[in-house]
Amino acid sequence: MELTIPVSVGHHSGRRSSREASAMRVLLVEDDRLMARSVELILDEAGLDHETAASGEAALEYARSYEFDVVLLDLTLPDISGHEVLRQLRQLRITTPVLILSGDAETGTKVTGFGAGADDYVTKPFDKAELLARIHALVRRSQGHAQSLIVTGPMSIDLAARTVSVDGRRVSLTGKEYAILEMLSLRKGMTLTKEMFLTHLYGGRDEPELKIIDVFVCKLRKKLHLAGAPASGCIETVWGRGYALRDPQAEHDKVA
Numbered sequence: 151m152e153l154t155i156p157v158s159v160g161h162h163s164g165r166r167s168s169r170e171a172s173a174m175r176v177l178l179v180e181d182d183r184l185m186a187r188s189v190e191l192i193l194d195e196a197g198l199d200h201e202t203a204a205s206g207e208a209a210l211e212y213a214r215s216y217e218f219d220v221v222l223l224d225l226t227l228p229d230i231s232g233h234e235v236l237r238q239l240r241q242l243r244i245t246t247p248v249l250i251l252s253g254d255a256e257t258g259t260k261v262t263g264f265g266a267g268a269d270d271y272v273t274k275p276f277d278k279a280e281l282l283a284r285i286h287a288l289v290r291r292s293q294g295h296a297q298s299l300i301v302t303g304p305m306s307i308d309l310a311a312r313t314v315s316v317d318g319r320r321v322s323l324t325g326k327e328y329a330i331l332e333m334l335s336l337r338k339g340m341t342l343t344k345e346m347f348l349t350h351l352y353g354g355r356d357e358p359e360l361k362i363i364d365v366f367v368c369k370l371r372k373k374l375h376l377a378g379a380p381a382s383g384c385i386e387t388v389w390g391r392g393y394a395l396r397d398p399q400a401e402h403d404k405v406a
Contacts, residue, residue: 174198177212179209186202201216218246221246223268236248247269251276289309302395304380309332327369331395334394339396341392346392
């Protein structure tokens, strides 16, 4: 039987347009509607894009169909347990970081979760600031960044504060411009295709044409250059493929 995914679109903070997108995508797996809504509001306030699955099977379908940066997983689900969801995710070789959200504070339950492949465990009720800090830490570590600050030449991006500066001067970016730069920074040196950006920004829904990515990158480069970044820039066009973030000084040192 074909499974229909109940789409629950992550709404963004009122400080940003509903069309703006976060670079970080969260899959929330929670069948308790009140708890799910509570977590959704926390993610909204933090400007994080999210989808919500109310069952284990829906969660697995989401994970197979879309790319997420982190999964928030409840253990008590109506069809299969959260532990089973976690085991199946790892069997599918889906390595997305998983943070278990559970009211069970027993050591044995935590050990079972970590044994099944969980990356972190938070008991309910939880502190909002702690939850967000753990989410950001998990994503940073999964991308190979232990610190929240990523420096590329004169440019710095603070993943925790969601700010960008060039030689200490703050650069004002739109939500999508920031999302593109954060995605490039977390995968520095890798070539990212326009399709990857489009999926990340729009989540597979109402996607515009690929050339919109060129427009966003053009505006982003201009803002960084006006703030003092080199004319050559750090965002390199990889013809026929996409874009990559390079550190000009690091590349120069390699050659030298």
